[in-house]
Amino acid sequence: MSSSDYRAQCLNAINSKQKVWDLIVIGGGATGLGIALDATMRGLKTLLVERADFAKGTSSRSTKLVHGGVRYLANGELKLVREASIERGYLKRNAAHLVKDQIFIIPVYSYFQVIKYTIGLKIYDWIAGRLSFGSSYFISRTKTLAQLPGIKSKNLVGGVLYHDGQFDDARLALNLAQTIWEKGGYAINYFTTTALLKDADQKVFGIQAMDLETGLQYNIHAKSVVNATGVFADEILTLDNQIHKKILSVSQGIHLVLPASFLPTTNALMIPETSDGRVLFAVPWHNKLILGTTDTPIDKTDIEPKALEQEIEFILETATAHLTKKPTRADVLSVFAGLRPLAAPQSIHQKTKEISRGHKIIVSASGLISVIGGKWTTYRKMAEDTLDTIEKQLEITHIKCTTTNLLIHGSSPNTDFSNPLYVYGTDAKALKKNIAADGNEMISEALQIHKAQIVWAIENEMARTLEDVLQRRTRALFLDAKESIRIAQPVAELMANILHKDSNWIKNQVDDFNSIAKHYLLN
Ligand SMILES: Cc1cc2nc3c(=O)[nH]c(=O)nc-3n(C[C@H](O)[C@H](O)[C@H](O)COP(=O)(O)OP(=O)(O)OC[C@H]3O[C@@H](n4cnc5c(N)ncnc54)[C@H](O)[C@@H]3O)c2cc1C
Numbered sequence: 001m002s003s004s005d006y007r008a009q010c011l012n013a014i015n016s017k018q019k020v021w022d023l024i025v026i027g028g029g030a031t032g033l034g035i036a037l038d039a040t041m042r043g044l045k046t047l048l049v050e051r052a053d054f055a056k057g058t059s060s061r062s063t064k065l066v067h068g069g070v071r072y073l074a075n076g077e078l079k080l081v082r083e084a085s086i087e088r089g090y091l092k093r094n095a096a097h098l099v100k101d102q103i104f105i106i107p108v109y110s111y112f113q114v115i116k117y118t119i120g121l122k123i124y125d126w127i128a129g130r131l132s133f134g135s136s137y138f139i140s141r142t143k144t145l146a147q148l149p150g151i152k153s154k155n156l157v158g159g160v161l162y163h164d165g166q167f168d169d170a171r172l173a174l175n176l177a178q179t180i181w182e183k184g185g186y187a188i189n190y191f192t193t194t195a196l197l198k199d200a201d202q203k204v205f206g207i208q209a210m211d212l213e214t215g216l217q218y219n220i221h222a223k224s225v226v227n228a229t230g231v232f233a234d235e236i237l238t239l240d241n242q243i244h245k246k247i248l249s250v251s252q253g254i255h256l257v258l259p260a261s262f263l264p265t266t267n268a269l270m271i272p273e274t275s276d277g278r279v280l281f282a283v284p285w286h287n288k289l290i291l292g293t294t295d296t297p298i299d300k301t302d303i304e305p306k307a308l309e310q311e312i313e314f315i316l317e318t319a320t321a322h323l324t325k326k327p328t329r330a331d332v333l334s335v336f337a338g339l340r341p342l343a344a345p346q347s348i349h350q351k352t353k354e355i356s357r358g359h360k361i362i363v364s365a366s367g368l369i370s371v372i373g374g375k376w377t378t379y380r381k382m383a384e385d386t387l388d389t390i391e392k393q394l395e396i397t398h399i400k401c402t403t404t405n406l407l408i409h410g411s412s413p414n415t416d417f418s419n420p421l422y423v424y425g426t427d428a429k430a431l432k433k434n435i436a437a438d439g440n441e442m443i444s445e446a447l448q449i450h451k452a453q454i455v456w457a458i459e460n461e462m463a464r465t466l467e468d469v470l471q472r473r474t475r476a477l478f479l480d481a482k483e484s485i486r487i488a489q490p491v492a493e494l495m496a497n498i499l500h501k502d503s504n505w506i507k508n509q510v511d512d513f514n515s516i517a518k519h520y521l522l523n
Contacts, residue, residue: 262289
């Protein structure tokens with residue numbers, strides 16, 4: 001079934017007058033998609049509505065780690081680390097095409113650090129138990145320099161090597177949406193919630209929503225409504241109650257993407273103590289290097305957050321202190337920012353970096369359920385806990401959660417991560433055929449993107465706009481903003497051909513894309 005057919009089916013289901021959904025999920029990031037999938041698997045009639053594209057928000061802007069969280073261990077959050085380590089193991093098994101075992105090395109510069117990090121990471125291994133990705137151990141100075149070429153050697157004593165997971169966040173979100181469809185649920189993008197429907201007792205019984213492609217309005221009824229809108233959760237709570245207490249504290253994190261030559265290895269670097277009291281990662285990703293991140297409290301929530309000058313400077317300075325090749329603004333291929341939907345602090349003195357990354361489920365007097373906080377890594381557990389709450393709310397018999405063993409669309413146990421098409425998992429075979437049938441024609445040599453991948457994104461991956469294709473289906477904007485701007489016109493023309501759009505559409509798409517993409521450029 002093509003994406004357009006799927007959208008039409010979704011709209012048919014929404015239009016069906018008799019339909020009262022068991023559950024409507026507002027928001028198509030990691031949190032909402034996880035909840036909609038678990039609900040579908042428990043047999044609930046489920047609809048997810050996303051006002052932009054799947055993972056347009058925070059869920060495409062993470063550090064791309066599936067991790068227990070070494071930093072949270074240092075904060076003493078053992079429960080969170082244990083939970084995330086277990087989820088990391090499930091995710092590697094269930095999305096084996098996207099989650100890979102990543103070696104991290106912490107360079108150490110004193111014997112005190114050797115002891116501190118060796119013991120700390122042994123505890124990290126132990127917490128994960130049988131779901132550990134591999135043991136940590138100390139490596140000599142010579143081995144550290146061999147395994148992390150590009151790091152400074154002055155005063156280096158050695159390194160502590162450990163394992164964590166790495167993934168492609170937006171692709172996983174898309175695969176979750178595809179799994180929802182395959183299991184009988186519905187998830188639609190470019191469909192926004194504009195109001196909550198309430199009865200005389202002020203209980204929520206559905207949403208008012210709008211199809212952003214047609215402007216048509218819908219009243220959609222449901223037994224339960226979940227607010228999974230990340231940093232926009234307070235907006236939905238305002239629809240519920242104008243004078244509600246703010247539940248969120250928003251913090252921004254940015255990443256710089258550099259050529260892989262700054263750390264020419266498949267291993268990742270972890271800098272455990274930065275001047276802002278956090279950690280900084282340098283992680284290889286799709287043949288580039290991602291550096292991040294920051295933790296900056298932010299007042300304004302924006303779907304396209306912008307990196308602040310001091311955040312860019314901080315990352316460049318920290319990297320310069322550790323890498324032999326000094327990165328400058330001119331080297332940056334892309335800069336992207338994301339917003340953390342953290343639970344509001346318990347006191348005015350609590351800093352955002354100190355707020356727990358655990359999740360919170362809040363049931364309002366109206367029955368609206370809001371889910372905030374958490375991590376990409378723990379999205380499945382967040383969903384399980386939310387569904388348990390919904391079952392109680394609806395007073396229905398408990399159905400066992402099955403997502404711990406549920407293979408996500410594309411999952412393939414023997415993934416060859418050196419294959420440029422690996423993110424497509426089991427779809428790669430069909431896509432490869434299309435690429436060959438299309439004469440291997442490339443749209444970007446630099447990013448190794450074939451024309452057939454654009455067609456695939458429209459026909460099979462619910463891509464509706466140029467930005468969907470370049471920002472999340474292919475990751476071009478995150479990997480090389482200049483190159484993505486260069487290919488915007490030909491990609492839009494190709495899309496227009498398939499979607500039967502005119503030259504105005506092409507112009508608007510390119511203009512819209514360029515106005516976003518310019519913020520990903522530093523030079
Ligand atoms: C810088 C940074 C780095 C991170 N790194 C990691 C990491 O390496 N590993 C990890 O596990 N976690 C990481 N995280 C955390 C993780 O990315 C987030 O916890 C997760 O993505 C949040 O997902 P979400 O679904 O709650 O929010 P979002 O992804 O923001 O989704 C909310 C969605 O709701 C939609 N929406 C809003 N209003 C409406 C409406 N009215 N109608 C319909 N839809 C609406 C939005 O368009 C959006 O798509 C990181 C976070 C940040 C900020």
